[in-house]
Amino acid sequence: MDTLQTAAELFHPVFASWLGRLDTLIAMLPVWMKPLWIVALGLPAALALISLGLQGLSLAAPRITAIARTTSKESTSQPLFYVLLAFGVVALLLFPVLPFNTFGEDIKLVKADGLTLIKVLAVVLAVWTASVSIAEEIEGRTALTLLSKPIARWQMVVGKFLGVMLPVILLFLLLGSVFLCSVSFKVKYDSRETARPDPTVQECQNEMLQTTPGLVLAFLETMILASVATAISTRLPLLPNLVICATIYALGHLLPTVVQQTADRLEFVAFAAKLLAVVLPGLDYFSIETPIATGQPAPPEYLGLSLLYSGIYIGMALLVALLLFEERDLA
Numbered sequence: 001m002d003t004l005q006t007a008a009e010l011f012h013p014v015f016a017s018w019l020g021r022l023d024t025l026i027a028m029l030p031v032w033m034k035p036l037w038i039v040a041l042g043l044p045a046a047l048a049l050i051s052l053g054l055q056g057l058s059l060a061a062p063r064i065t066a067i068a069r070t071t072s073k074e075s076t077s078q079p080l081f082y083v084l085l086a087f088g089v090v091a092l093l094l095f096p097v098l099p100f101n102t103f104g105e106d107i108k109l110v111k112a113d114g115l116t117l118i119k120v121l122a123v124v125l126a127v128w129t130a131s132v133s134i135a136e137e138i139e140g141r142t143a144l145t146l147l148s149k150p151i152a153r154w155q156m157v158v159g160k161f162l163g164v165m166l167p168v169i170l171l172f173l174l175l176g177s178v179f180l181c182s183v184s185f186k187v188k189y190d191s192r193e194t195a196r197p198d199p200t201v202q203e204c205q206n207e208m209l210q211t212t213p214g215l216v217l218a219f220l221e222t223m224i225l226a227s228v229a230t231a232i233s234t235r236l237p238l239l240p241n242l243v244i245c246a247t248i249y250a251l252g253h254l255l256p257t258v259v260q261q262t263a264d265r266l267e268f269v270a271f272a273a274k275l276l277a278v279v280l281p282g283l284d285y286f287s288i289e290t291p292i293a294t295g296q297p298a299p300p301e302y303l304g305l306s307l308l309y310s311g312i313y314i315g316m317a318l319l320v321a322l323l324l325f326e327e328r329d330l331a
Contacts, residue, residue, distance in 0.1 A: 028186065032199075054068075078132075089178050097189065107323070111183060114183070118172065123222055125167060139237070144330040160226060164229070164230060210297050214298070219280075219309040228245060230317070231320045235328070252283030
C-alpha cells in the first residue's frame with residue numbers, strides 16, 4: 001500500500017489522498033476481514049471470465065450457447081436453486097461457531113465439512129437441472145420441437161450440459177465466497193475460544209489459500225457427476241437419476257479402499273472391484289481431506305492431473321449421452 005501511495009503522489013495528489021483513506025479504513029478492519037480482498041477481487045473476476053467465455057462461445061457456436069442460456073435461466077428461476085443457496089449460506093455461516101470438540105483442530109473439520117456441503121448441494125442442483133431440462137423435455141415432446149429446427153442432437157446434448165453447469169458454477173462461486181470468509185473468521189474465533197494469541201492476517205490468508213484448491217477439486221467432481229446425470233437423463237427421469245448418481249458418488253469414494261481390501265480375497269471379487277474402479281469415476285481422488293489434516297497445500301501437479309482426468313471422463317460421459325440420445329425415439 002505504501003508503494004501504491006508513493007506512486008499515486010507522483011501521479012496526482014487526489015489519488016494519494018484517496019489511497020491514504022483506503023489504507024486507514026483497511027487498518028480499522030478486524031484481522032479476519034483483511035484477507036477477504038481475495039474474495040472481493042476473485043468473485044467479480046470469475047464472473048467476468050465466465051461472461052467473456054459465453055460471449056466467445058456465442059460467436060463460435062450460437063445454437064449451443066442459446067440452448068445453454070435457456071437451460072440455465074430455467075434452473076435459476078426455480079425455487080430449488082434459491083433453497084439450496086440459502087441452506088448452504090446458513091450452514092456455512094453456522095459452521096465456524098459450532099463446537100467440534102477437536103481440541104483446537106476445529107478449523108480442519110470446518111474446511112472438510114464445508115467442501116462436502118458445497119459439493120453435495122451442487123450435485124443435487126446438477127442432477128435436478130439435467131432431469132428437468134432433458135428427461136422432462138423428452139417426455140413432454142419439447143425436445144422434438146426443438147430438434148425440428150436446424151439443431152443437431154449433439155448440439156442439444158452439449159448445450160444442455162453447459163446449461164446444467166452454468167447455475168452450478170454460480171452456486172459454487174457464491175457458496176465458495178461465503179465459505180472462504182467463514183474459514184478466515186474461524187481462525188479468529190478459535191484463537192478467542194482457546195485463549196491463544198490473536199492470529200495474524202497472514203495466518204487467516206494462508207487458511208483461505210489452502211482451502212481454495214479444495215474448491216477446485218470439488219468443482220471438478222461436480223462436473224463429472226453432472227456429465228453422468230446428463231447421460232442418464234436421456235433415458236431415465238429424476239428419481240432413478242438421483243439414485244444412480246448417489247450410488248456412483250458413494251462407490252466413487254469407496255472403490256479405492258475396496259480394491260485394496262479385496263486384493264487378497266477371491267479372484268472374482270477382486271476382479272469385480274477393479275472393473276468397477278475402472279468404469280466408475282475415482283471420486284476419492286478429488287477429496288482434499290488428507291492435505292487439510294496434514295496442513296499441506298495440494299500441489300499444482302495434482303490439480304493438473306485431476307483436471308486432465310475429469311476432462312477425459314466428462315468427454316466419455318457426454319459421448320455416451322450422445323449415443324443414448326441418438327437411439328432415443330422422440331416421437
